[in-house]
Each structure stands twice: as C-alpha cells, then as structure tokens.
Amino acid sequence: MRIVGEVLSELFGMFVADARLTLAVLCLVAVVAGLVGTIKLGPLLAGGILLFGCLAIIVEAVAREARARGQR
Amino acid sequence: MDTIAWSVAAPAIGSTFLASLVEAVEAFTIVLAVATLRGWRPAAFGAAAGLGALALLVILLGPLLDQVPLHLLQFVIGVLLLLFGMGWLRKAILRAAAIIPLHDEDAIFASETAQLAGVTDRRHKSLDWIAAMPAFKAVLLEGLEIVFIVIAVGAGRGLLWPACGGALAACLMVLAIGVAIRQPLAKVPENTLKFGVGVMLSSFGVFWTGEGLGIPWPGQDLALAFFVLMFLAVGVATASVLRRPVVEVLR
Numbered sequence: 001m002r003i004v005g006e007v008l009s010e011l012f013g014m015f016v017a018d019a020r021l022t023l024a025v026l027c028l029v030a031v032v033a034g035l036v037g038t039i040k041l042g043p044l045l046a047g048g049i050l051l052f053g054c055l056a057i058i059v060e061a062v063a064r065e066a067r068a069r070g071q072r
Numbered sequence: 073m074d075t076i077a078w079s080v081a082a083p084a085i086g087s088t089f090l091a092s093l094v095e096a097v098e099a100f101t102i103v104l105a106v107a108t109l110r111g112w113r114p115a116a117f118g119a120a121a122g123l124g125a126l127a128l129l130v131i132l133l134g135p136l137l138d139q140v141p142l143h144l145l146q147f148v149i150g151v152l153l154l155l156f157g158m159g160w161l162r163k164a165i166l167r168a169a170a171i172i173p174l175h176d177e178d179a180i181f182a183s184e185t186a187q188l189a190g191v192t193d194r195r196h197k198s199l200d201w202i203a204a205m206p207a208f209k210a211v212l213l214e215g216l217e218i219v220f221i222v223i224a225v226g227a228g229r230g231l232l233w234p235a236c237g238g239a240l241a242a243c244l245m246v247l248a249i250g251v252a253i254r255q256p257l258a259k260v261p262e263n264t265l266k267f268g269v270g271v272m273l274s275s276f277g278v279f280w281t282g283e284g285l286g287i288p289w290p291g292q293d294l295a296l297a298f299f300v301l302m303f304l305a306v307g308v309a310t311a312s313v314l315r316r317p318v319v320e321v322l323r
Contacts, residue, residue, distance in 0.1 A: 003209065010213045014220065015152060017159035025154050029281060036285050043287045050287070051278050051299060055306045058158050058274070062165045066314045069171055 021061040028053040079293045083300070084225040085238040087272040091221045092242035094265050095214040097257045100250045101177045102210035105184035110203035118204030122211025130219060137227055146228045147284025150277050153224045157273025161307055164267035168311035174263055177256040218243075221273070228280050271307060275299035 016022045032050045035041040041049075099119075107115035137145065166172045188203060218239050226235030250257060278299050282289055289295035 015155040022155055029151055033285055047282050047287050059310050061162050062310050066171050
C-alpha cells in the first residue's frame, strides 16, 4: 500500500511543485477561458494573455523563491 | 509527413527524447546502486517489475484517451503540461542561477548505496526483494513522468507512436551506456536538458491549452516555435539576472 501512496504523491508533485505557481496558472487559464467564452476575445489577444501571463508567472515564481532563499 | 506536421512532430519527439534521457539517468543511478551492492539480479528484477507496472498502467488507462473528445483532451493535457513544464522550468532556472544546487548523480549514487548497505546490514542477505524494491520504485516513479510526457505531447495530435519512439530511444541509450561504463551518468548535463525540456513542455502547454479553448493560433503550428523562443529568452534572462556566486549556494 505504501507504494501506491508514493505513486500518488509523485503524481501530485509532478503538477504541484509550487502551490502558488499552480494556482496562478489555473487562475490564468480560467480567466482566458472566461474572456474567450463571454466577450469572444480575439485569438491574438487571448493567446497573448495566455502566453505572456505564463511568462510573468514563471518569472514571479523564480524571483519569489530566490528572495525566500536569500532571506534564509 | 509534410513540413507543417514535422514542425510539431520534431519538437514532440525531441521533448520526449530529452525528458526521457533525464528521467532514465535518474532511475539508472538507483538501479546501479542496487546492482553494485546486491548484484545485477535484484536490480534487473526490480527494474523489470517497475517496467511491468508501468506497462499495466498504460494498458489499463491508455484506451480511455480514445473516449475523450479531442478539444477536451487538448485542453486538459495543455493545462497539465503547463503545470508540469513550468515546474521543471522553474527548477531549472533556479539551478542555472545557482539559487539551488545542481542535481548530482554521484552524490545520489553514494547516498542510495549507503542507505542500501544499512538495510542489508540489518536484515538477512536472502531478502533480495528488499534490494530490488528501490530499483522497482525508481523505474516506476521516474517512468510515470516519461509516460505522462509521451501521452501529453503525443496524444493531442496523434503523435503517440513517434513520441514513444523518442522516449524508447533515450531509455535504450542510457541503458546501453550505463551498462557499458557501470558508473552513474554524472556527466550528462542534466540541468541544461531539464531547462530545454521545461521550455518545450511549457510551450506545448500554451499551444494545446489555446487550441483546447478554441484559439486559432496565428501561423498555426509555427506559433509553437515562437513560444519556445519566448520561454527560452525569458528563462535565460531570469537566470542571468538572479545568478548568485556558486560559493554562496554551497554554504
């Protein structure tokens, strides 16, 4: 049974290495989906928000970790 | 396969090859530790059992993929790829910036060997299955990531077989080199590979998520190349800006 727990924990860790990054990505996708579904946002703008949103999230996640380790 | 199809197939095969290389090296280090301490039999048995468990998972869950509508599949896989790829990219940037230490196969080999030696001291030598267990777990857990990557980059566009080919080639390569030299493959530039794969998977993630949401990407498949360039540029720039002296990291 322990091996099943380890497999599940590995699967969880694959997608939730950093909880805030995970949450931010899910929120971004939800916002883009909402904008595309409700106000029929154009492909260039919707795609741009998705791409640049992801880039901003990765920079923030790395900078946050760097700050946290710098303070230790 | 025409030029446009190759623009997606080549990154898919390349990503699965490189990602599998990283995962196979990690699994091989532990299998080698088992082989060094307890012989190749329990190591091979554990690794084969791990591969068998993975195959069972794929056989059981694989057919479910055909039941999911393509747009939904692309969306779900796209979001999972974003989470997985950006997780890898984040760690690779932190390592490239020397904020966290690099993955060290030699150190992992030494620690795994010491741990196994402790177990064999405490228990009787006939318990070979105990030695086989770390090899089984390593192959199963690292293999899970390979299976996910193959499915994620392959299923959205019917590229499962080419993606499988890329992964298989990497695993066979690691096995052949590893068995020949019988040492941890510490010289593999793991973080560079992880950086590259993180960039590729994040780009695929944006691409599939957009397709799943019904966003027709300008330039269609070629948009993927633009995403790769953007993630790469931002990743390299972030690592350069945050780079710390190595002495500070080792402290």
